[in-house]
Amino acid sequence: MSKVLLQVEDLRSYFFTRKGVVKAVDGVSFHVNEGETFGLIGESACGKTVTALSIIRLLPEPAGQVVDGKIILDGVNLLELDKKEMRHYRGRVISMILQDPMTSLNPVYTVGDQIAEAVKLYQGLRDEKVTEEVISALRLLKIPSPEVVMRNYPFQLSGGMRQRVVGAIAMSCHPRLLIADEPTTALDATIQAQYIALFKDIQEKTNVSILFITHDFGVVANMCHRVAVMYAGRILETATTREIFKDPKHPYTSALMQSVPRLDQKGGRLYSITGQPPSLRGLPAGCRFAPRCPVVKPVCLEQEPPEVKIGEGHFVSCWRVK
């Protein structure tokens, strides 16, 4: 049994806006083991990114607040740390990769300077030692001729290379948990495949745990060991990747899978989920998916279903599953 690195318990992150409270994350629990990739999959505005930002404590305060829950990393509840203590964790223990490398890199600094910034700040190194670390970070991300690339500006690099540089910054201080928020979405298909293979390799070398946020089941299948399906601020189903593809239990999981065209299947008519995700300001009573659910029962509209364990590591919140 592998060791748990990150344990999130009943996390609730709300945004307090003039128009009311937006319950972006509303009772989310999961854990990530050491050396494991845990996928968080869902559509836009389901709370994936807010979950990630809550863990690394970068929610846009004061509007966004973690109102309840625990985030335990290696025995320490991150929510109880003050700002200074938290800064010690960011970069060193937890780091993050964002979706679009064009906006997460600074256009007026060289790539090497941007990696060096993290190295200097978090490892307290100086001079040649910094350059050494920068080059080894670029090597880890398999960037060809790192001595040359470190003197380049982001605009001189291709999208795939830029995203590798972002990866190098994130990995430069040897974190134990890497949060990757849709890191491959902005990349082309063949480059995406390269990037995923690269991260599998890095994980083998460094045993880093990865919290992988995506909306793409293809990426989940390729990359993740276990996965949680999120919808409107809640996790509806958690299982191993194998299990979720073989035997999805929640109607939303299976509907989502059926609505994605498969390359190995001939085109017929696609199954489509009717309607749209609910507004997070006025959530329906009962199960959040009930208004769109094809197999809805009366109880679904009244009471929120509890999470039920149906197998080893397989949890579902649905009144139909016993």
Place this chain on the structure above:
Amino acid sequence: MADILLEGRDLKKYYPITKGLLQRTVGWVRAVDGISFTIERGKTLSLVGESGAGKTTTAKAVLLQEKPTSGTILFEGEDLSHFSSHRLKTEYRPRLGSVQQNPWSSMNPRMKVRDVVAEPLVVNIKQTKQQLRSRVAELLEEVGLDPEQSENYPHEFSGGQRQRIAVARAMALNPSLVVLDEPVSALDVSIRAQIMNLLKDLQEQHNLSYLVIAHNLATVRYMSHTVAIMYLGQIVEYGEAEQLFKNPLHPYTKALISASMLTLPEDEEKGVEKIILTGEMPSPMNPPSGCRFHTRCDEARPKCSQEEPLLRDVGGGHLVACNKV
């Protein structure tokens, strides 16, 4: 005999690279470099490839937004370059529709949905307000929106609904050909299926032809009849969709398919390995000699760096440009 609506023959689009005070031309970006394709009536042709492959430039040439450097476009058998500007305006343009990738930037946020959808009608056809209003209502209904919402502004709709509005606008003039540039890639997974189904229904009802631009192969397989795989301004493989996906011949097509394939953990245990290409697409300013793909191809032979492979028919209209095939 197939009923061909539009045909592109040896299309090229080069953009000059200029330098200095006098703006001397020092080189060319060969965005599209000699491609030919046909779009049949009521059928879908998809152009597939990664960014920089020349897909969008091709679509722009068809929409007359870019003038090709050389080559011809035939519409119902007639060469477009022989059309007068008046004829293009009255006989070609109204028969095309277009849907853009991003439904957040393709609409004027200060126009009501009614006006967004009505604009092509106002520009092209003289009609009374009453006629206009009923046509807009009809169009909105056709794409699955409530005509009552026509007084709303685009920001009041979700992404999927806005893409429906864009489709309604494209359909306004009863076009024969609709150019769909990444029609679903900006949308959420559960919404994509709705829009793809809608597009398929409209195609059947109106015998529409589609020119689809996409990078997601699964989407393409679902939507298209014919597929052209593009790499660095050229078509490397072209053929009937089912045949192409069942029996891909070009190493680039194989790699693309492998990259988009769903590989489950059990497949990996069985030893199914993904083909992972090394390197990135070279610059179209200075394409590699010989076969343009040889720098990334793991089946490349010495010959590939010298000899440019031509598109050859390997049977049943399946064309491949590879020295090995």
